[in-house]
Amino acid sequence: MTSTIELRNTLTLDYEVGPFISLIVSFNEISNKNDYLNLIETVKEEFIQKHDENIWPRYERKLRRFNFDRAKHIGNGSGVALYVSFKAIHSFDLTQPVKTQISIDDTMNVAQLIKEIESQLHYRVLILRDNDFKLLRVDNGHFSILNLVNKPIPVLVNNDKNKYFMLVKEYLSDLFDDDDYLQTVVVASEENRKLFNELADQKTFAKDIVSKVDMDDLGPDKISEMIDELNQQFFDKLANDNKIKYEKASDHRLVATDLRDIISNALSGKIDTLYISEESYNKTLNDLAITTIGFAGNVLLLPKSQMPMNLDYAAITLKF
Structure with missing residues (x-):
């Protein structure tokens, strides 16, 4: 996963010397080691058109030592970004759809990494019913169902929905006490969502992100549809927040x-x-x-x- 801090550390290393090869590799287009080695030959052709052929071996060694096969399987991503200088090579896993492209210049081409950082979404989804709940973790569109140990059950409070939702809220607060920077989206009937939001902490729960997926039909396909819907709402909210931020700064x-x-x-x-x-x-x-x-x-x-x-x-x- 690419982070702004990781990118900044790469960009500010004192020992970096250009020219830089910026190589975006799509796993859809470059799917095996032979494809990757052929790509290196293409990079070589472009490199020696612009720079001294005698310095190419310094770059080629770094590209050939990169473990392409291993990197392909990291995080089930869409590709990898490679940045090669005279002295070093840096790699970043990519999750967004990409096309293979080569750029050779005196600085890194960071456009794809900027897009990658912008597109990252991490949050939780609480699927809440009258007497049960499950919790999902969403990372860049991929979801996993969390294993909840000793989760509260409604019989503990005589099936009182208000009290049960309070138990759920307290359980989640304790569970994520050291991880409360992630927002949680509540997926429930309108009545249950309204009741839970009255009990929930405003900081932790994303009350303005709402799913319209049918609660009675939440199989794997419907959950994927729900995640796509929630992701789009997060991106729309981010775009609106950026607009408001700029307008306030302009004022x-x-x-x-x-x-x-x-x-x-x-x-x-x-x-x-x-x-x-x-x-x-x-x-x-x-x-x-x-x-x-x-x-x-x-x-x-x-x-x-x-x-x-x-x-x-x-x-x-x-x-x-």
């Missing part, structure tokens, strides 16, 4: 839309969030993204329709 005159101003703020470490349109992404904006991430800023690569004021780029700046 306080903490935004920049001129590229020169954005670059100046980025070089000073004064960007809180950098917005880049997917359609406008180029080398300049890629380098700007790297600088922003290096200073612990956030970078969002968005469809033009989700960009603030439909701009190609914009930034929320920090006030010192």
Whole structure:
């Protein structure tokens, strides 16, 4: 799983020396070791067109030593991103659909990793009925059913639904006492969801994310359908939150839309969030993204329709 911190640490290593090979490998297109070795030959052809052939062996050794077969099975992902410099190689597992692509430049091409970080969703789902419940863990669209030891049963409170839901709430609070940063979505009938939300802690439970899937038909296929529905709501909420965040910053005159101003703020470490349109992404904006991430800023690569004021780029700046 790619994280912003992991990416930032990679981007800010002092010993890195370019040029950089940025290689996105799709497991749908490159499915075995022979495919991977053939890809290396393609990378070589592109590399020696731009750079001294004498330094290619330094890169080739790193690419050939990468254990492609093992990486293919990590986390059931869609692919892997490889970044090779003169002195090092870094790999990131990918979960979003990707196409194999090669980029050779004086900096890493981080567009795919920005998308990967944006797309990550981790939450729990509480499927709640009058006298029973189950709990799912969702990670990037994949769900697993959690094994609940000593979970409360309704007969302990004489089948009083209010008291039973309180037991469930307390049980979950104790269970996730050290893991309360994940939100939990309550999937229940409208009546039960309303009652449970009155008892539940606002911080932990995502009360504005609601599933419309039929509670009486929650087999594996329906659960997958429910997860897709919930994921889309989380992404829609995130897009709306980003819009509100930008509008509030604009009201306080903490935004920049001129590229020169954005670059100046980025070089000073004064960007809180950098917005880049997917359609406008180029080398300049890629380098700007790297600088922003290096200073612990956030970078969002968005469809033009989700960009603030439909701009190609914009930034929320920090006030010192």
